[in-house]
């Protein structure tokens with residue numbers, strides 16, 4: 001068994017150990033009356049985005065590309081399950097904020113169309129872009145909310161998304177077997193991140209404005225995580241990536 005295959009087994013165990021989480025309960029709606037309506041609408045869009053992902057698992061099961069095996073497909077299935085758990089948490093949050101869940105949204109649709117057009121590697125790259133967007137957006141939202149259970153739940157989702165970021169980086173890193181692939185990754189990754197950041201900034205502008213979050217602050221945070229992901233995928237020497245950025249997930253990614 002190669003190191004990469006061992007990694008996928010470790011990732012499978014990692015996600016399996018987290019797969020029996022209970023759904024939370026929140027405080028009464030009174031605790032949330034000071035939060036602008038635009039936040040509920042914004043979270044409803046993310047709730048929709050967290051609900052998909054079945055096709056990537058099917059594609060991984062059938063894939064014959066390098067370093068993809070049954071353990072990777074299973075880890076990916078458990079990852080999608082964790083995203084669905086996020087969708088359930090966000091649904092509770094949206095309802096408690098007095099908002100309504102949505103079935104359609106143009107930014108969520110763009111992510112789905114982009115993923116459907118692509119092979120497994122590009123699908124994972126788009127998933128990685130969604131993780132960067134989610135990590136930054138949920139974190140910034142949490143910093144502007146009153147000290148409630150909702151704030152804690154968003155912080156918890158951010159931690160999960162950081163693990164997802166490392167999982168996807170681990171996969172993409174295993175695919176960087178030549179100079180042209182590395183160059184192509186940089187080109188597609190930066191373009192995808194720029195496009196994702198722009199559409200999310202446009203779609204969530206009201207919530208950002210109501211919470212006094214400047215576009216420049218959101219952009220800077222995305223850029224930091226975009227660069228971190230890029231380094232995790234491309235850096236030949238992992239020790240060149242600071243521990244403060246990698247945190248505990250590196251133990252899984254490199255075991």
Ligand SMILES: [Fe+2]
Nearest residue numbers: 050083086161
């Ligand atoms: Fe998520």
Ligand SMILES: [Fe+2]
Nearest residue numbers: 083131161164
């Ligand atoms: Fe995620």
